[in-house]
Amino acid sequence: MSSAIDRIKGQFLVRRILQGILKTGRLATAYLFAGPEHTGKKFAGFQFGKAINCERGGCEECQTCIQIEKGIHPDVRLITLEPDKKEISIELMRDVQKEAFLKPCLARFKVYIIEEAHTLSEEASNSLLKILEEPPEHTIFILTTSSPQGIFPTVASRCQKVRFVGTTTEDSEDLAKRENEILQFMGPEGIESFRNLRDMAGSRNDSIKIIDAFLIWYRDVLLLKEGAADGIFLKQMRENLQECANKYCAEFLIQMLKRILDARYQLANYVNPVLVMESLLVDLNHLKAQGI
């Protein structure tokens, strides 16, 4: 288990996805960390940089981890908007383009964290696209953004997406208060029955509450599946959660969670809530039919 990844707080699914990547060792050339502001996307980028470069998977103690933490590791570089500029300039990306093809100085991988990548200028985006079309083997790009629709689609399509959620869905104090509210959305068998959800999806806010209930439900199921029962929030539903955990494998639950997060993003981007919920329910039922 990577200490560096464990330090990414409030983002259970992100941690799980990144740990999954480390476990398989199948790295993509580019990742897009998308989510609201102040959800720790840049921090997560550095932590992932440690995890893939540290010999102990992100120990937080070795020279590599310490240098990355301090921002002085020669192979892990932050690309960000310069002060008083509105765009990340082509000049900056030209530097990156030259460097990216050189071998790393010390580490296994060169890592470029491009902060708020929707601020890349058109030329800079094209320059990045060129790199991603024929990527150097030893270089990884992590783009972060709070405005994913502002990223060039051709760039976004070459990135593996990792969704960050606003902290409200994971803040434990907030959740404890909301447990009863969440339970109201569920039938006696838990959210698995999808009871009345379609009818309740009238307003955007109600839809977001329902989607958060889904997220919490499947998050808890995944925790039980992995033997971390202490961390579950819906303690009153423990038996139902366990029943659900017995039915599905962890990979399948992660697929469900990813699909639910997509729906949450659609809602945040003002897609019609009834459409979002309907297509979510269809997809979840479809996944369930395939996945057991």
Ligand SMILES: [Zn+2]
């Ligand atoms: Zn280390």
